[in-house]
Amino acid sequence: MTDTAPNLRRIAIDPVTRVEGHGKITLLQDEQLQIREARFHIVEFRGFEKFIQGRPFREVPFFVQRLCGICPVSHQLAAAKAVDQLVGVDTLTPTALKLRRLLHFGQILQSHALHFFHLSSPDFLFGFGSDVAKRNIVGVLEQYPELGMKGVKLRKYGQQIIAAISGKRVHGMATIPGGMNKPLTEDERRQLLAGIEDAIGWCVDAVALNEHIHTTHAAHRSFATLRSNFLGMTGCRGELEFYHGGLRACSADRTTLFDQLDYRNYNDVLREEVRPWSYMKFPFLRDLGRDIGWYRVGPLARINLCDFIPTPLAEDARLRFRAFAGGDYLHDTLAYHWARMIEALHCAESIRELLQDTEITGTELAAGHGTLRNEGIGVIEAPRGTLFHHYRIDDDGLISQANLIVSTTSNNQAMNESIRAVASSHLDGNELTEGLLNHLEVAVRAYDPCLSCATHALGKMPLQLELLAADGSVTQRLYRHADGSYERLSA
Numbered sequence: 001m002t003d004t005a006p007n008l009r010r011i012a013i014d015p016v017t018r019v020e021g022h023g024k025i026t027l028l029q030d031e032q033l034q035i036r037e038a039r040f041h042i043v044e045f046r047g048f049e050k051f052i053q054g055r056p057f058r059e060v061p062f063f064v065q066r067l068c069g070i071c072p073v074s075h076q077l078a079a080a081k082a083v084d085q086l087v088g089v090d091t092l093t094p095t096a097l098k099l100r101r102l103l104h105f106g107q108i109l110q111s112h113a114l115h116f117f118h119l120s121s122p123d124f125l126f127g128f129g130s131d132v133a134k135r136n137i138v139g140v141l142e143q144y145p146e147l148g149m150k151g152v153k154l155r156k157y158g159q160q161i162i163a164a165i166s167g168k169r170v171h172g173m174a175t176i177p178g179g180m181n182k183p184l185t186e187d188e189r190r191q192l193l194a195g196i197e198d199a200i201g202w203c204v205d206a207v208a209l210n211e212h213i214h215t216t217h218a219a220h221r222s223f224a225t226l227r228s229n230f231l232g233m234t235g236c237r238g239e240l241e242f243y244h245g246g247l248r249a250c251s252a253d254r255t256t257l258f259d260q261l262d263y264r265n266y267n268d269v270l271r272e273e274v275r276p277w278s279y280m281k282f283p284f285l286r287d288l289g290r291d292i293g294w295y296r297v298g299p300l301a302r303i304n305l306c307d308f309i310p311t312p313l314a315e316d317a318r319l320r321f322r323a324f325a326g327g328d329y330l331h332d333t334l335a336y337h338w339a340r341m342i343e344a345l346h347c348a349e350s351i352r353e354l355l356q357d358t359e360i361t362g363t364e365l366a367a368g369h370g371t372l373r374n375e376g377i378g379v380i381e382a383p384r385g386t387l388f389h390h391y392r393i394d395d396d397g398l399i400s401q402a403n404l405i406v407s408t409t410s411n412n413q414a415m416n417e418s419i420r421a422v423a424s425s426h427l428d429g430n431e432l433t434e435g436l437l438n439h440l441e442v443a444v445r446a447y448d449p450c451l452s453c454a455t456h457a458l459g460k461m462p463l464q465l466e467l468l469a470a471d472g473s474v475t476q477r478l479y480r481h482a483d484g485s486y487e488r489l490s491a
Helices: 057-067 072-086 094-126 137-143 145-166 186-216 218-222 263-268 299-305 312-324 335-355 412-427 434-445
Strands: 002-005 008-013 023-030 035-042 229-234 246-250 256-261 270-273 282-285 375-382 385-393 399-405 463-468 474-480 486-489
Touching: 008 434, 023 412, 023 434, 035 412, 057 072, 057 385, 057 399, 072 094, 072 375, 072 385, 094 137, 094 145, 094 186, 094 335, 094 434, 137 145, 145 186, 145 335, 186 218, 186 312, 186 335, 229 256, 229 299, 229 375, 229 385, 246 263, 246 299, 256 263, 263 375, 263 385, 282 412, 299 335, 312 335, 412 434
Parallel strands: none
Antiparallel strands: 002 008, 008 023, 023 035, 229 246, 246 256, 270 282, 375 385, 385 399, 463 474, 474 486
């Protein structure tokens, strides 16, 4: 805690815990203990959009998956879809498409399991303000060993799918331009089938737990809750779809803003804003403007937006979810966890369907290439929401321009709004404790942010440069302000 202005003190939660990547929350509190400002900052810079420029486009799917160790498959697949377009492939072979879908379902399953069981369940099992020493996965395994082991095993199963298809659980090599790198063997298929019924059962239990938690805790309905626009991808019939479909956006009152939009035209509907205090961009719907055009993506958005889920157990769970909303969208931020487990169940059911399809072990993995194109746009639904990869190449096949809109980036404004809501309702007028500050982290964790993935904006962050002499003394000092202007300071 440090003084920042007369009669105000600055409180920093640095870093935010139990999320992927590095971020912090800052608060300004006055002498009456009222919260005057609350912000969520991304403090690391990755720069993938810049340093892949000049690289051969065929390398991109394997470069960009290094953005993250939690969701590398998402980036590989989005980039692969863009590369397919670059080599003139519009249709994959049936086996290649099914392998990509299987890989994607395994990725979402393991990511959702990791987030709820390892990172978020301690808050709900022990309480938001409980003893920090036990509010972690070790505490869960000690006090709720059966539940904790379900989470560990569910994530392990998702990783086994990834390893079978790409050779490694993390940062494997699965895709090639226009197809897949290797077939799934019959032995691998049998081994994965042997574990699928257990995985489905664990997901059923996880849905029931989250449904019970949310529907029996009235306070959860208003915690960090916002009425927002929603954006996501749906299939051609309006079904929940993760790999390929059209973009759908609706307002908070369920008014359709656009539907089945070709995602290659995303620039017609989205804009991105850079702000000086964060390395993460702030996307918004162009026609609504930056003040009211911000939106949410991810499990809550997808379950709200889709018309149905094409697997029976997950669809039954979705209908209960929608019934709880009473005919409206469910805007409860903590309902992200409930929606996340419904999606995990859909993934497990879909994995079973694909593994029972004998075509999954086919060997026709690559489509013939067409005419080389200079632009490719790949979009998928990553675990955290809609993920955009957009590339342009020059005549030598080198990346000349890249733009990524990552799921967490789309939720940026919503996360800031949620922490402000929590600060206003829980922190105002109170002497701050670790337990109260964890309420802010609970709000952020609901979105399952991947902060490493999201830090791409070339924003004008304040920067101070010092030149040191051999004896360590400062000889020159230059400061760049947030507005981009420079000032030479005294040494």
